[in-house]
Every structure is written in C-alpha cells, then in structure tokens.
Amino acid sequence: MKGPSDQLTVAHRRDAQRTPSARTVADLLRTAPVIGRADMTVRQAAVLMTERGQDYVVIPLSDAGQGPGGHGPGSHGLLTDADIRARVVGAGRSIDTPVGEVIDGPAFVVDSRTAPVDALTELVDRDLTVIPVCDAAGAVLGVVGAGDFVADPAGASMPLREQISRSQTVGELQEHARRLPQLVADLVRRDRPAHEVTRVASLIVDAIVVRGLALVVDPHPGVDPTAYTWLSLGSNARREPVLSSDVDSAVVFDDALGSSDLDAHRTAFEKLDDLLRGAGLTVDTNGAVASKPLFSRTRGQWQAAARGWIEEPLANKGMIFTSLILDGRPLSASRRELSGSRRESPTPTPGVEMIGALRADPRTMRLLLAESLSTKARLRSMRDVLTRRGGTLDLKTHALTPLINIARWAALSVESTEVNTRARLQAAAGSALLPTGDAATLMEVFDVLQRVRLRYQVAQFDQGETPTDVLEMKRLSPLDRSLVAQAVREIAGVQRRMAGMSHYQVN
Structure with a gap:
C-alpha cells in the first residue's frame, strides 16, 4: 500500500485528448441562425420558429456597424418562446403586436472566439435560454443554449x-x-x-x-x-x-x-x-x-x-x-x-x-499596493527555516495569494470591475505597474500553479486523503517540482519590479 511519502499521480482518461482544449463556442454551433425583423408580428415570428424547428428569433436592431457586446450599434434583439408566453400571452397582448415592441432591448451576445466554458458561465449567470454568437464584424453565426454544451x-x-x-x-x-x-x-x-x-x-x-x-x-x-x-x-x-x-x-x-x-x-x-x-x-x-x-x-x-x-x-x-x-x-x-x-441594471x-473612491485616494492606493506586495512569493517560509522543516510548500499562501493580490490591485488601478484573476491581469496588462509581458507571465504562472494544485488534490482525493494546499514536494513529479519553483521565482520577480516602480508611479 502506498504511503503519504509516495509520489501522487492522477490517471488520465483514455479519451482525454479527443477534445482539444482550444475549442471555441463557434465549434458548438450546429444550425444556421433564425433571423427575423423588428417590424414582423409576434404571430409571424412564431410561424418562423415553427418552420425552422427552433425556439428563438434573432432580431437585428436598426443601427449597424459595431461588433459583439450586446449594446450599441450592431446589436441584436432576441425573441424566445418564453418571451412570447410571458410578454405576449401572459400580458394579454395581441399576437399581431410588432416584435420590436416586445423585445427587451439589445440581447447579450458572445464573440465566436469565446471559450465554451466562458459562454456557459454567461448563460447560467444571466439565466438565459440562448445566446447569439457573433463574428468580429457583428454578424450572427448562430445561437447556443444549454443543450449545445452537453458534448463539450x-x-x-x-x-x-x-x-x-x-x-x-x-x-x-x-x-x-x-x-x-x-x-x-x-x-x-x-x-x-x-x-x-x-x-x-x-x-x-x-x-x-x-x-x-x-x-x-x-x-x-x-x-x-x-x-x-x-x-x-x-x-x-x-x-x-x-x-x-x-x-x-x-x-x-x-x-x-x-x-x-x-x-x-x-x-x-x-x-x-x-x-x-x-x-x-x-x-x-x-x-x-x-x-x-x-x-x-x-x-x-x-x-x-x-x-x-x-x-x-x-x-x-x-x-x-x-x-x-x-x-x-x-x-x-x-x-x-x-x-x-427583472432588473435591467442590477444594483x-x-x-x-468602492472602486472609484479608492482610485481617487492616492494614499490608500499606496497602502493597498504595499499590503498586496507584503505577502512574498517564496519556496520556504521563515517558520520552515527555524524549525528545519523542509520539503513542503503552502501553495496558496506562498505562491497563489501573492499573485492574486497583484491581480486585484492592478485591476483596481485601472478601475476594472473584473473579479477573476486571469481577467484582472488581462484588464491591467500594459498599465503603469504591470507591463504586458509581466501580465502574460503571471497568467501563465497562475495556470501552471492551479493545474499542479488540482492534480495534487485530486490524487489526494483518490487515495482517501483530505485535499490540502500544503504540498509535499517529494510527492510531486520532477517536472511539477521544477514548474512550481520557476513559478514562485517569476511571481517574486514581478513583486520586486512592482515595488521598485511604485516609488515613482503611484502618486
């Protein structure tokens, strides 16, 4: 029987490589979109849905010329079966009402290059039936609903x-x-x-x-x-x-x-x-x-x-x-x-x-930056040194938390409302204290650390152990040990550069 000192590994499924990790939401599209007009009646829209065997109609709005985003010129309205039930039949309106009077403003759409999991998150978060998928020019390529993600x-x-x-x-x-x-x-x-x-x-x-x-x-x-x-x-x-x-x-x-x-x-x-x-x-x-x-x-x-x-x-x-x-x-x-x-603009x-008020207060921004950089990325803590306890790494405390803190502060510095760490780094890339190269490095490092963390914890789960963020380095593969060590060094390097530049940039 394997003991806690043995290397932890995760068995991969034989079909793991059948689905490429770089798929986009466009790969999930199966049928051409059902396109209507704002001046068509609800009755005509329902007939069109029936003929096409779909439960939606996309309505191009009058403006044109802007890409995906769900707002502004080039946006699209959306009429679904649920809308007809709630906003027409349930509201006692005539089925000969123009569709333009029924649809509720621009629909949320996604770019065709969006990752399936990101599109699925939007579908769930916004409690939508379907989401139109548009190309870079704003043309609707199709729509995706919950059923389209089953094969992904x-x-x-x-x-x-x-x-x-x-x-x-x-x-x-x-x-x-x-x-x-x-x-x-x-x-x-x-x-x-x-x-x-x-x-x-x-x-x-x-x-x-x-x-x-x-x-x-x-x-x-x-x-x-x-x-x-x-x-x-x-x-x-x-x-x-x-x-x-x-x-x-x-x-x-x-x-x-x-x-x-x-x-x-x-x-x-x-x-x-x-x-x-x-x-x-x-x-x-x-x-x-x-x-x-x-x-x-x-x-x-x-x-x-x-x-x-x-x-x-x-x-x-x-x-x-x-x-x-x-x-x-x-x-x-x-x-x-x-x-x-239904609230169009959630409170x-x-x-x-807080973001605007924090951004307008240089003193507090400086203190928040200092606090963000105070948790140093390192392979061994001072407690490990004093107790002569080597060979372990608290991945959350000594690697991920310093990186997450950098991303949070950097997003705040550019007044971004993003919450996800990777999205925050993307939003802040090229800002005063986070050059594009450093942002790209941190995104890559974050993915590496999360991948190692997940594999380690799943291996622990498989062996009946309680998943933990404290890694026993000897239980990692040589490659993972090397990746973790390099990742920590990269985070520490970004921390040092930000600390040095902060004396000149934050005012």
Whole structure:
C-alpha cells in the first residue's frame, strides 16, 4: 500500500485528448441562425420558429456597424418562446403586436472566439435560454443554449447542476452536491485547462448555494427573499475554487430592514451554513460568512463601512475587508430576479461602488499596493527555516495569494470591475505597474500553479486523503517540482519590479 511519502499521480482518461482544449463556442454551433425583423408580428415570428424547428428569433436592431457586446450599434434583439408566453400571452397582448415592441432591448451576445466554458458561465449567470454568437464584424453565426454544451467537457456539469437546482429536500440537495469532487476529478483526468475546471466547479457551488437559500433560508420566518443580495466571496467569487476551498459569503440587505429583521435573516443563514457542511463543502464560521454581522449589512452600512476603510485603511482591518469585498460577486439567482421583477441594471455591489473612491485616494492606493506586495512569493517560509522543516510548500499562501493580490490591485488601478484573476491581469496588462509581458507571465504562472494544485488534490482525493494546499514536494513529479519553483521565482520577480516602480508611479 502506498504511503503519504509516495509520489501522487492522477490517471488520465483514455479519451482525454479527443477534445482539444482550444475549442471555441463557434465549434458548438450546429444550425444556421433564425433571423427575423423588428417590424414582423409576434404571430409571424412564431410561424418562423415553427418552420425552422427552433425556439428563438434573432432580431437585428436598426443601427449597424459595431461588433459583439450586446449594446450599441450592431446589436441584436432576441425573441424566445418564453418571451412570447410571458410578454405576449401572459400580458394579454395581441399576437399581431410588432416584435420590436416586445423585445427587451439589445440581447447579450458572445464573440465566436469565446471559450465554451466562458459562454456557459454567461448563460447560467444571466439565466438565459440562448445566446447569439457573433463574428468580429457583428454578424450572427448562430445561437447556443444549454443543450449545445452537453458534448463539450465544460457541459459535463450541466446534468449535476440541473439535479441540484431541482432538489426538493435538503437531503436530496446534499446527496447531489457531494458528487462535486468526482466531477472535478473527472475534468482533471480529462486533462482540461485549470481555469475551465475551477469555473465549472464554481457553477456547481453557486447552484448549491442558490438552491440552499430557496430550501432553508427563504421559507424561514421573518425572511424576505427580495430584501437581500447574496455575495459570493473568495475563490468561488473569482471562479477559482479547488477541492480545499472554503465557501465565503456576504449579504447586502435593503436599508428598509430593521435590526430584528436582520437577526431573523442571519439565523436563517446559519441553517444554510449547516446545509453546506452536510453537502461536503467547507464553511469557516470564524471567517467571512453571511451569518455573521460583519458580513451581512444593509447597503447604507456597507457604504459607511467602505468610507471608513478608505479614509483609515489601517484601522479596523480596513485593508483586509477591502480586499474581501472587492472580490464579491452577486449570485445571479438572488433575489429580486426570482420574484419576477427583472432588473435591467442590477444594483452595484459594495466592491464595485468602492472602486472609484479608492482610485481617487492616492494614499490608500499606496497602502493597498504595499499590503498586496507584503505577502512574498517564496519556496520556504521563515517558520520552515527555524524549525528545519523542509520539503513542503503552502501553495496558496506562498505562491497563489501573492499573485492574486497583484491581480486585484492592478485591476483596481485601472478601475476594472473584473473579479477573476486571469481577467484582472488581462484588464491591467500594459498599465503603469504591470507591463504586458509581466501580465502574460503571471497568467501563465497562475495556470501552471492551479493545474499542479488540482492534480495534487485530486490524487489526494483518490487515495482517501483530505485535499490540502500544503504540498509535499517529494510527492510531486520532477517536472511539477521544477514548474512550481520557476513559478514562485517569476511571481517574486514581478513583486520586486512592482515595488521598485511604485516609488515613482503611484502618486
């Protein structure tokens, strides 16, 4: 029997190489798009859908000349079967109403070069039936819906997510949720890119939390499902969770709620904490969880707290809270959206509201940069040196956290609202303190570290061990040991360059 000192390996599936990792959403298109006109009637649109055997019609809007994006010239409207039921039949409107009076502004579209997992994330997050796929000139090539992802590795999560979303009891939900590690392990064995694996995992965690809210929080006495917005924090918010990740969260309450109302909601959130633990997820009640008053506040309270953190970042753990909240991502299915009142422009999260104020305060920006660079990338900690304990590396603390901190600050410096680490690096590439070359290096390094991390944890899971971020270097392959060491050196190099340039650039 193998012991904990043996090298950890993950067996790859024989079909792992059948699906190239560089697929795009255009590869999922199977039929030509159904194109209509804004002046056609709903009746005519329905006939066209029937003739083509589809449940949508894309409507080019009057302007022209701009590429994908879902807004502005060259954008497209979208009419679906669901829209006809809700906005025509359900609203008592005539089926001879022009389509242009029914469609709800420009539809969200994706570029044909988008990765399937990114398109799937948008489909799920925005609760869409289909998404038009456009080329660089803005022409519609086709549409993708949930069924189109089934044959793609990224779509492997769809059946599990559907089972979670349809769970009728806590026990049923927990039973389905406990299959998440097997899903992650299967994607790793398929040799899927690390960012694809973690994004799929985050979609499942989101589904578990949203269904948990519906089962144990919203029916709780004193809870108003429309009076709060649930924020995912930490790695899941960034869509980067692995098997060792905690579920961190916060809540924004409506200002109309009183103190007794807030207490009732927090009590219900404790039940969700218990549900998640039973689902196999880790919830640290000593950390960032919505059941604690520090992480469940009214909008006004969040705004007041944010002003305090900006004015006095060194007081009351201001910089720690700022970093946590900047990573906040609202779950798409919470809360007013479920009540039937579709909001075109969701209320900004506390983190988004903070960006402008932080960017306008040079002193706080300098302090945040110093804090971001204070956790050094290194292969051995001082504790390891003093205790003569070698051969281990806390991959999260001594490699990934320094990189994530750089990406967060760099995105903030260019006023980007991106949350995902790779997206933040892309947004900040070429900025004053993050040259394009350094951004590209960090993106490559991040992918390498996440890939090693996932393989190590899946191998631990396969052997019945608890997945951890503390790597025993002798359990890595020689290649992985070399990759990790080089990655840490690259991060440390970027940290040194940023620290040197900061004396001249941040003012």
